[in-house]
Amino acid sequence: MGYGMVIDQQLCVGCAACTIACKIENNTPVGFNWCDKITRTSGKFPNVRYEYISTMCNHCDNAPCVAACPTQAMYKDAGTGLTLHDTNKCIGCKACIVACPYGVISINWQRPHRHWAQRDQLAEGCFSPREMLEESGGEGSPHGNPERGTTYPVVRPAGSVEKCTFCDHRLLEGLAPACVDACPSGARQFGDIDDPNSEVSRLVAKHGGQGLREELGTRPRVIYIRDYKPQRRFEPFRPAGEGQGA
Amino acid sequence: MNANVSLRDFATPTWILIAVGLVAGGAVGLYEMFFGHLFATNNALVWTLPLVTYIFLALMSTGISLVLAYGLIMKEEAITRHTRPLLIMAIGILLGGFTALATELGSLLNMVWILLSPNLSSPIWWMGALYSVELVLLAVKLVMDLKGRHGVFDMPLAWGTLVIAAAAAITIGAVFGTVIGRPDYHGAFLSVVTLVSALVSGSAAIVLLRPHSALTETAGRIFRQAALLFAALILVRVAYEAHSTVAGMLGWASIAMLAPFLIAAALLPLAPRLLALLGIVGALWVQYSFIITGQLVSLGQTAHWYGAVQSYQPNIPEALILVLGIAVAAALIKLGEQFLMRGEGRAAT
Numbered sequence A: 001m002g003y004g005m006v007i008d009q010q011l012c013v014g015c016a017a018c019t020i021a022c023k024i025e026n027n028t029p030v031g032f033n034w035c036d037k038i039t040r041t042s043g044k045f046p047n048v049r050y051e052y053i054s055t056m057c058n059h060c061d062n063a064p065c066v067a068a069c070p071t072q073a074m075y076k077d078a079g080t081g082l083t084l085h086d087t088n089k090c091i092g093c094k095a096c097i098v099a100c101p102y103g104v105i106s107i108n109w110q111r112p113h114r115h116w117a118q119r120d121q122l123a124e125g126c127f128s129p130r131e132m133l134e135e136s137g138g139e140g141s142p143h144g145n146p147e148r149g150t151t152y153p154v155v156r157p158a159g160s161v162e163k164c165t166f167c168d169h170r171l172l173e174g175l176a177p178a179c180v181d182a183c184p185s186g187a188r189q190f191g192d193i194d195d196p197n198s199e200v201s202r203l204v205a206k207h208g209g210q211g212l213r214e215e216l217g218t219r220p221r222v223i224y225i226r227d228y229k230p231q232r233r234f235e236p237f238r239p240a241g242e243g244q245g246a
Numbered sequence B: 001m002n003a004n005v006s007l008r009d010f011a012t013p014t015w016i017l018i019a020v021g022l023v024a025g026g027a028v029g030l031y032e033m034f035f036g037h038l039f040a041t042n043n044a045l046v047w048t049l050p051l052v053t054y055i056f057l058a059l060m061s062t063g064i065s066l067v068l069a070y071g072l073i074m075k076e077e078a079i080t081r082h083t084r085p086l087l088i089m090a091i092g093i094l095l096g097g098f099t100a101l102a103t104e105l106g107s108l109l110n111m112v113w114i115l116l117s118p119n120l121s122s123p124i125w126w127m128g129a130l131y132s133v134e135l136v137l138l139a140v141k142l143v144m145d146l147k148g149r150h151g152v153f154d155m156p157l158a159w160g161t162l163v164i165a166a167a168a169a170i171t172i173g174a175v176f177g178t179v180i181g182r183p184d185y186h187g188a189f190l191s192v193v194t195l196v197s198a199l200v201s202g203s204a205a206i207v208l209l210r211p212h213s214a215l216t217e218t219a220g221r222i223f224r225q226a227a228l229l230f231a232a233l234i235l236v237r238v239a240y241e242a243h244s245t246v247a248g249m250l251g252w253a254s255i256a257m258l259a260p261f262l263i264a265a266a267l268l269p270l271a272p273r274l275l276a277l278l279g280i281v282g283a284l285w286v287q288y289s290f291i292i293t294g295q296l297v298s299l300g301q302t303a304h305w306y307g308a309v310q311s312y313q314p315n316i317p318e319a320l321i322l323v324l325g326i327a328v329a330a331a332l333i334k335l336g337e338q339f340l341m342r343g344e345g346r347a348a349t
């Protein structure tokens, strides 16, 4: 059993709904995202190519961040294949950030969401941010999703790193990660990529595909299929099996 | 123990400079630990001048330990006569480095926690463990020296210090050399660089801070050989980077880096302390260059936030952490000399 994600580049429209859904679900502060993007523009007009690659932690099987972490704060969960993080053990040494070849780990240089702790009112008679926070019963911000807190702090402390957990708190409830549910074009598929009969494994078997920077030997669990090409735009309308190579 | 120390001993220009460094750097360090973030970092460039300060001072302390261990093992009287001041220097400089590291980690407790939940595959864990052992070994040697207990344990302790200090310097290189996704870091070469740079800066520190003719001659000889070896290593690196086709490599070495080591090695007898200082500054330059350059290429999504390649200039708070590390080291060395030595052979100030 090991979770993995397949992202169909032909279906991804670059709308960033995944990024926004992740931000809301996981209460990430201003300044970084767990789910983000790489964009690449290449070629010369009129043959210009623009690529949008949705990125997040790849939950690598051979994770350099886990090997580099001196305190085992970054660890592999044997049951799920997820790369997870324990804020209580994190000493903020940033070795994981330097070691991750994908740039997907961020650190809270300051206490995140701290403006919600302020008692100052913007104008006489208004709510202070603190009052709004207390009224909503929120932790760190009135919008903080309390369900996030079942497996990881809703607000991660200053000095601690953080990154995508594949929404492990949702997986426990039998739900898919928030980014998968938010994707309007069904470009993201999620499941047990160690099971050859799962939908994600079938997609990889059918289309090939690869993870990012696989040459480094990290064995990422996020696999990109069907590299985007304009001529493939109408492929779903063709008879099945025709021209489906990755 | 020297009981004849009076308040007047602290009313010197050196102590005033140290106090200014402690106050200015300490204020930044305390602010960083308890109130907010002042350093010029971001999520792609995370190790900056404060971390460089730690590595610079830790390697310098390692170099002093290596020279001392060599002297004890080879029975070089020019070195062994200065065992106590060299131990004080090595301990003071290492603690100065730890101070800079504590501000970088944001808490003193984080430096203890690293030892309590070990990950044996992590070079940073080994670095922390080895430097802790080195500190203990140095402290044990100092206590034994203070109590006048010499004998059967001297040689095993000297060998232990030699092995641990060399391993610690090599492990610092491995912290960077085991990073697979950054071409400017990856490779065993950096462990050789850190080991030799420890010898360069450690022997130079001895020449700079213990101007005694016999010691200056012996430590100066080690410094000159290490500096020439270091220059050769940098030359190899310059040639490698010039011919490298590795994608994403910026290159941290430059021909100009050879100058301080060649000049200092060639002309050391003319102005030993000044040229030793040049060697120390050169070692800091090399360490700064490779630590920063390795992070300048933004990986993955961080390129979107900070640009494909970043530039870095230390800001004033970061520079003050360098001042703090040096001031703590200087203060401890001065205190050690004032309280633990009987007035003879104090370091030059």
Ligand code: SF4
Residues within 6 Å of the ligand: A056, A057, A058, A059, A060, A063, A064, A065, A066, A083, A099, A100, A101, A102, A103, A104, A105, A163, A218
């Ligand atoms: S993508 Fe980075 S953070 Fe995620 S498991 Fe791989 S190395 Fe670790």
Ligand code: SF4
Residues within 6 Å of the ligand: A068, A069, A070, A071, A072, A073, A074, A085, A089, A090, A091, A092, A093, A094, A095, A096, A097, A161
């Ligand atoms: S910052 Fe935290 S999670 Fe990352 S390597 Fe250091 S201790 Fe581990």
